[in-house]
Amino acid sequence: MSIHTLPSLEAAVRRDLVLIGYPTGDWVPSRTHKGQPVLDVLIAGGGQGGIAIAANLMRERVANILIVDESSAGKEGIWRRFARMKTLRTAKNVSGPDLGIPNLTFQAWYEAQFGAGAFEALGKIDKGDWQDYLGWVSRMLGLPIRNNTRFAGVAPEGDLLAATLVEDGVERTVYTRKLVLAMGIETSGKWWMPKEVEALPIQMRAHTADDIDFAALAGRKIAVIGAGASAFDNAAAALEAGAAHVTLLCRRPEVQSVQPYKIIAHPGFLGHFGALPDAERWRIASHLLTIREAFPKETWDRATRHVNFEILTGAGVTGAREENGQAIITTPRGDVHADFVIAGTGFDIDLMCRPELAQVAEHVTTWGDAFQPPAEQQNSRMSKFPYLDPHMAFLPKGDGAEWIRNIYCFNFGSTASFGPAGSSISAMKFAAPRVASGIVRDLFAADIDAHADILMNYDTPEFDGVFARDRK
Numbered sequence: 001m002s003i004h005t006l007p008s009l010e011a012a013v014r015r016d017l018v019l020i021g022y023p024t025g026d027w028v029p030s031r032t033h034k035g036q037p038v039l040d041v042l043i044a045g046g047g048q049g050g051i052a053i054a055a056n057l058m059r060e061r062v063a064n065i066l067i068v069d070e071s072s073a074g075k076e077g078i079w080r081r082f083a084r085m086k087t088l089r090t091a092k093n094v095s096g097p098d099l100g101i102p103n104l105t106f107q108a109w110y111e112a113q114f115g116a117g118a119f120e121a122l123g124k125i126d127k128g129d130w131q132d133y134l135g136w137v138s139r140m141l142g143l144p145i146r147n148n149t150r151f152a153g154v155a156p157e158g159d160l161l162a163a164t165l166v167e168d169g170v171e172r173t174v175y176t177r178k179l180v181l182a183m184g185i186e187t188s189g190k191w192w193m194p195k196e197v198e199a200l201p202i203q204m205r206a207h208t209a210d211d212i213d214f215a216a217l218a219g220r221k222i223a224v225i226g227a228g229a230s231a232f233d234n235a236a237a238a239l240e241a242g243a244a245h246v247t248l249l250c251r252r253p254e255v256q257s258v259q260p261y262k263i264i265a266h267p268g269f270l271g272h273f274g275a276l277p278d279a280e281r282w283r284i285a286s287h288l289l290t291i292r293e294a295f296p297k298e299t300w301d302r303a304t305r306h307v308n309f310e311i312l313t314g315a316g317v318t319g320a321r322e323e324n325g326q327a328i329i330t331t332p333r334g335d336v337h338a339d340f341v342i343a344g345t346g347f348d349i350d351l352m353c354r355p356e357l358a359q360v361a362e363h364v365t366t367w368g369d370a371f372q373p374p375a376e377q378q379n380s381r382m383s384k385f386p387y388l389d390p391h392m393a394f395l396p397k398g399d400g401a402e403w404i405r406n407i408y409c410f411n412f413g414s415t416a417s418f419g420p421a422g423s424s425i426s427a428m429k430f431a432a433p434r435v436a437s438g439i440v441r442d443l444f445a446a447d448i449d450a451h452a453d454i455l456m457n458y459d460t461p462e463f464d465g466v467f468a469r470d471r472k
């Protein structure tokens with residue numbers, strides 16, 4: 001088997017794209033509004049999720065789309081920001097934004113640069129390589145991304161959406177028929193930490209999703225709250241930066257060592273969870289929300305190899321205060337003193353707290369609105385998740401906000417409705433086509449009069465009617 005060089009792989013990808021007709025000619029009638037061209041789809045967020053949705057739309061020849069990302073080019077996503085592990089937690093043979101085209105997979109890209117042996121020898125994918133690969137996919141597919149542009153809000157405008165974008169401090173409105181929210185795993189809420197920890201002086205605490213100056217932690221005592229993968233990665237990053245001591249506070253009696261998300265990464269769960277009856281979805285998703293994300297051995301080893309690392313189990317935070325320039329965290333296992341506190345406490349689902357969704361959140365049907373669980377399965381966290389339609393769009397609560405059906409929730413907010421869907425590499429090849437097909441269906445149905453007219457008036461002959469035998 002011969003392996004491509006990068007230039008020959010790129011030539012092969014270009015040919016593959018021709019072979020699948022990608023994208024030859026947009027079929028959606030164009031529109032203008034207030035003298036401006038109307039987008040068919042605006043995608044907020046140009047990480048792997050935004051890229052995967054855009055790729056699937058382009059494949060369906062819906063090319064009048066725009067991805068906006070507030071980061072600069074090459075800095076989209078989390079991989080060069082606060083993802084502090086060395087490698088992805090996902091297995092190396094995962095496929096995501098490649099549209100099922102073998103030459104567009106991570107393996108093809110990696111082998112073209114480093115050789116087949118290098119891929120074989122690879123344990124897991126380096127997170128920087130994954131970021132570079134996503135950039136390459138985006139370039140190969142010609143995805144229209146506008147960097148340094150923040151999506152700041154959306155409101156109805158007739159049958160369109162008026163989205164506010166801020167680019168280099170300048171605000172403008174763009175009109176779009178559909179909007180996809182792919183602004184990160186926390187898009188349906190916000191990063192969260194216990195309120196007592198949040199009340200500590202800002203120079204004394206951070207969330208794992210914040211920028212943290214790890215070099216400044218050298219020689220200092222650190223407390224990390226939480227025992228999930230990110231908590232361990234941040235503990236390891238602090239230890240590697242020379243922290244004097246790191247105490248990790250785990251609320252449970254022991255650190256979770258199984259990876260339940262791994263066992264459900266199959267086409268049944270990833271592809272069809274969303275079609276189950278509500279009662280089944282509630283029961284299983286409620287359980288999913290109580291378990292932690294994947295926590296590989298590499299992460300455990302990276303932190304626990306340090307002699308100055310300690311895990312305190314059964315140590316849920318009951319309070320926090322500042323005393324003489326130190327943070328004191330109170331737990332059932334006693335007080336923990338630290339110079340700096342890192343909260344690896346994840347995020348909370350609450351659409352109401354997103355400024356970008358200020359005009360949307362109150363109209364969204366949540367699971368709490370849509371489903372009444374049996375008494376023994378009450379779960380206030382589940383209740384706050386949006387209850388999504390079969391293509392991951394919001395559903396309006398009551399009458400009058402039909403416009404929110406045009407907004408798609410491609411982030412962790414989709415977990416209650418679809419299980420692992422938005423915000424997971426393994427789920428991407430199932431979830432992105434689901435959103436794209438819903439959008440394509442709606443665009444077609446909404447324009448059916450125009451399409452019918454085109455059909456009725458279509459009069460381009462395939463041949464001139466002259467008998468072939470008479471042709472000169």
Ligand SMILES: Cc1cc2nc3c(=O)[nH]c(=O)nc-3n(C[C@H](O)[C@H](O)[C@H](O)COP(=O)(O)OP(=O)(O)OC[C@H]3O[C@@H](n4cnc5c(N)ncnc54)[C@H](O)[C@@H]3O)c2cc1C
Binds near residue numbers: 044046078
């Ligand atoms: C620390 C960490 C590690 C993870 N590791 C794995 C893993 O190994 N395997 C796995 O399957 N999953 C993992 N996940 C889950 C998931 O794959 C990631 O969260 C992934 O980054 C989700 O991709 P995304 O495109 O939805 O969001 P992101 O990658 O977060 O991208 C969102 C983009 O939106 C942009 N943005 C945000 N707000 C705005 C705005 N208002 N306007 C414009 N742009 C905006 C951001 O700049 C960013 O580029 C991890 C999650 C975390 C938090």
